Amino acid sequence: METGIEDKLRETLKTVFGYDTFRGNQESIIQSVMDGKDTFVIMPTGAGKSLCYQLPAILKSGTAIVISPLIALMKNQVDQMNAVGINAKFLNSTLTKGEINRVKKETLAGEVKLLYVAPESLTKEENVQFLKEADISFTAVDEAHCISEWGHDFRPEYRRIKSILAELGEIPIVALTATATPKVQLDIVKNLAIEGANTFQSSFNRTNLVYEVKPKKQAKKQLIRIVKEHKGESGIVYCLSRKKVEEIAEFLKVNDIKAAPYHAGIDGNIRMKNQDAFLNEDVDVIVATIAFGMGIDKPDVRFVIHYDVPKSIEGYYQETGRAGRDGLIGKCVMFYSYNDILKLEKFNKDKTVTERENARFLLDEMAAYAESAVCRRKQLMHYFGEEYHKENCEGCDNCLHPKERFEAEAEVKMVIEAVQQTGERFDLNHISDVLIGKATQHVKSYSHNKLKAFGIGKGHDEAFWKSVIRQTLLNEFIQKDIENPGVFKLTQKGIDFLIDPFAIELSKDHEYELEGEEEEIERETVNTTAYDKTLFDMLKALRKSVAKHMDLPPYVIFQDPSMEEMATLYPTSFEDLIKIVGVGESKARKFGKPFLELIENYVEENDIITASDVLIKSSGTKSKNKIFIIQQIDRKIDLEEIAETKDMTYEKLLDEIENICDGGTKLNIDYYIDHILDEDRQDEIYDYFLNAETDSVEVALEELGDEYSEEEIRLMRIKFMSEYAH
Numbered sequence: 001m002e003t004g005i006e007d008k009l010r011e012t013l014k015t016v017f018g019y020d021t022f023r024g025n026q027e028s029i030i031q032s033v034m035d036g037k038d039t040f041v042i043m044p045t046g047a048g049k050s051l052c053y054q055l056p057a058i059l060k061s062g063t064a065i066v067i068s069p070l071i072a073l074m075k076n077q078v079d080q081m082n083a084v085g086i087n088a089k090f091l092n093s094t095l096t097k098g099e100i101n102r103v104k105k106e107t108l109a110g111e112v113k114l115l116y117v118a119p120e121s122l123t124k125e126e127n128v129q130f131l132k133e134a135d136i137s138f139t140a141v142d143e144a145h146c147i148s149e150w151g152h153d154f155r156p157e158y159r160r161i162k163s164i165l166a167e168l169g170e171i172p173i174v175a176l177t178a179t180a181t182p183k184v185q186l187d188i189v190k191n192l193a194i195e196g197a198n199t200f201q202s203s204f205n206r207t208n209l210v211y212e213v214k215p216k217k218q219a220k221k222q223l224i225r226i227v228k229e230h231k232g233e234s235g236i237v238y239c240l241s242r243k244k245v246e247e248i249a250e251f252l253k254v255n256d257i258k259a260a261p262y263h264a265g266i267d268g269n270i271r272m273k274n275q276d277a278f279l280n281e282d283v284d285v286i287v288a289t290i291a292f293g294m295g296i297d298k299p300d301v302r303f304v305i306h307y308d309v310p311k312s313i314e315g316y317y318q319e320t321g322r323a324g325r326d327g328l329i330g331k332c333v334m335f336y337s338y339n340d341i342l343k344l345e346k347f348n349k350d351k352t353v354t355e356r357e358n359a360r361f362l363l364d365e366m367a368a369y370a371e372s373a374v375c376r377r378k379q380l381m382h383y384f385g386e387e388y389h390k391e392n393c394e395g396c397d398n399c400l401h402p403k404e405r406f407e408a409e410a411e412v413k414m415v416i417e418a419v420q421q422t423g424e425r426f427d428l429n430h431i432s433d434v435l436i437g438k439a440t441q442h443v444k445s446y447s448h449n450k451l452k453a454f455g456i457g458k459g460h461d462e463a464f465w466k467s468v469i470r471q472t473l474l475n476e477f478i479q480k481d482i483e484n485p486g487v488f489k490l491t492q493k494g495i496d497f498l499i500d501p502f503a504i505e506l507s508k509d510h511e512y513e514l515e516g517e518e519e520e521i522e523r524e525t526v527n528t529t530a531y532d533k534t535l536f537d538m539l540k541a542l543r544k545s546v547a548k549h550m551d552l553p554p555y556v557i558f559q560d561p562s563m564e565e566m567a568t569l570y571p572t573s574f575e576d577l578i579k580i581v582g583v584g585e586s587k588a589r590k591f592g593k594p595f596l597e598l599i600e601n602y603v604e605e606n607d608i609i610t611a612s613d614v615l616i617k618s619s620g621t622k623s624k625n626k627i628f629i630i631q632q633i634d635r636k637i638d639l640e641e642i643a644e645t646k647d648m649t650y651e652k653l654l655d656e657i658e659n660i661c662d663g664g665t666k667l668n669i670d671y672y673i674d675h676i677l678d679e680d681r682q683d684e685i686y687d688y689f690l691n692a693e694t695d696s697v698e699v700a701l702e703e704l705g706d707e708y709s710e711e712e713i714r715l716m717r718i719k720f721m722s723e724y725a726h
């Protein structure tokens with residue numbers, strides 16, 4: 001690699017995209033693409049896949065082809081690229097002949113950096129001819145899981161990609177996907193013949209998403225409550241049938257919520273109109289079948305509700321993945337009832353045997369996920385081939401409200417033995433039958449009724465054993481066979497456990513049909529935002545009108561995290577503006593002016609000491625820390641933990657917090673103070689500051705020092721300043 005390439009990448013990241021740092025594996029992935037290597041990227045939705053091909057496409061000579069399954073998605077991405085000053089075009093069936101010719105001409109002239117192509121267009125002979133003449137830098141295959149029948153979104157045209165690309169010469173391939181079980185990954189590699197690819201698998205953990213499964217009881221009432229908690233924010237409600245979509249959309253509208261339906265049965269124009277209304281924020285909630293979403297990458301979706309149970313964990317994960325793409329909290333709630341699973345199964349009855357078995361397998365996994373009391377995050381990550389070892393994720397219902405656990409050393413051992421004695425060739429139902437001692441035809445045909453393990457678990461029922469088997473799997477004592485994911489095999493950990501077992505606790509499954517009659521305890525969802533909410537709302541309104549005027553979706557202009565930062569740091573000059581996260585020079589030039597004017601006026605009218613001094617004084621990392629701290633406090637994270645994550649001392653953190661507070665940002669640290677000081681003591685310090693001549697900590701220490709520590713005084717001063725001085 002030439003020297004300086006890292007700098008070049010970073011510079012482009014900043015000037016074009018407005019970001020200071022790469023996320024996760026982005027930099028290594030981009031280097032692999034820059035080096036012309038085949039590259040396989042597995043990264044969850046919202047983690048930032050697009051940048052992995054957009055950035056190298058900009059830097060490399062020639063045009064990058066991006067194969068993408070949905071037309072809406074292309075338009076979106078092309079808009080976003082054009083907004084940052086990059087020439088991107090698409091080639092699909094919505095274009096007229098004249099438009100197609102223009103795209104081709106520009107491409108052949110070497111002006112287009114990214115050319116988005118639908119798989120159907122790729123296979124057209126005239127396009128193949130045209131691409132042969134073009135100078136192609138590399139090909140990106142987005143949503144690469146569409147290549148596999150084992151995935152949830154199989155598209156036969158994807159199978160032809162490789163043979164067509166082969167006609168164009170030796171072009172490096174970048175395959176990208178957000179959902180791929182180990183089996184699907186294998187299919188992708190084989191089908192695209194990228195066995196030698198550099199593979200980058202990022203963690204599937206979306207730390208900013210909160211997962212919750214609720215019994216499907218009084219579902220409408222629950223729905224209204226969740227939507228109202230998120231007043232004015234964007235959300236998606238998924239339903240299974242078109243009829244249900246219409247019904248729920250109507251129901252929300254009657255309840256004064258700006259909602260619109262979306263499904264394949266709605267007239268094309270109206271459907272487009274509804275989708276645009278959602279993107280433009282004229283509508284807050286879109287109620288949709290799964291037809292909606294693949295094309296949508298609205299970054300500020302704050303909640304995704306599955307009103308009905310989805311057909312697979314892949315689908316569920318991808319749909320929930322549409323929440324919180326901007327990195328801020330996204331709430332994912334699913335209403336579950338086993339009846340939904342039975343209904344879904346009925347839909348499959350006309351399918352071929354293999355298809356039906358596949359669908360059944362996916363559904364079983366879905367039901368198991370919903371009913372299990374194991375951390376949702378752990379389950380999801382395990383499903384996609386990744387282990388999660390944290391005891392409590394603090395971001396799912398099962399961790400926040402743990403179910404009763406039981407000691408299960410003996411039971412786990414029985415499961416491992418049953419898997420071992422049956423020769424590591426059987427599935428959940430079979431292992432469970434053996435354990436209970438159910439001599440079915442199938443069991444007898446393998447003489448498994450003669451095994452030692454046969455009937456060793458007859459004290460418990462089938463549901464119990466299935467749950468234990470699944471948790472034995474989640475705890476890595478057994479594993480799924482990659483080629484045949486229904487079948488269990490032993491792991492080394494399982495073999496060791498047989499020799500040297502140890503105590504292990506498992507959780508009892510939920511029994512949703514019984515649970516949840518009683519009203520749920522209302523959990524407080526206080527939202528003490530640290531940024532200036534008034535300014536933020538004004539910026540949002542401005543963004544909406546600018547977007548309308550320019551005929552672009554609002555988030556193409558500036559995304560929410562950028563505007564939150566603007567409402568925290570009050571940039572009033574071009575130089576300040578490009579320091580805001582997500583704002584590159586090009587964006588600042590293109591869209592910045594009215595925003596700067598608005599902030600300028602606002603600052604003047606409200607006599608705000610702008611943070612621009614603070615910002616200029618502090619280095620880039622310092623202002624990053626600042627934002628991080630504000631966000632963490634917003635999320636009520638303990639101060640010690642924040643300090644630890646940022647690798648700073650507690651003292652240093654207090655300094656930073658005081659800086660932020662003195663800079664004019666309100667911070668609510670009550671959650672922390674309430675931990676360490678009782679009410680009377682709080683009142684005393686508070687009263688002191690109310691009547692004191694100065695807010696100096698030293699003076700306060702002199703006055704109160706015998707009774708209170710410096711830490712306590714400093715914390716109370718922060719509280720006081722936030723409540724009084726701002």
Ligand code: ADP
Nearest residue numbers: 019021022023045046047048049050051299325
């Ligand atoms: P994916 O395709 O993986 O679902 P996107 O490419 O749409 O995700 O990116 C999700 C969001 O993350 C977008 O809003 C994008 O602007 C943002 N993003 C991508 N890379 C970075 C980065 N390095 N720093 C900050 N934000 C980023």
Ligand code: ZN
Nearest residue numbers: 375393396399
């Ligand atoms: Zn959890």
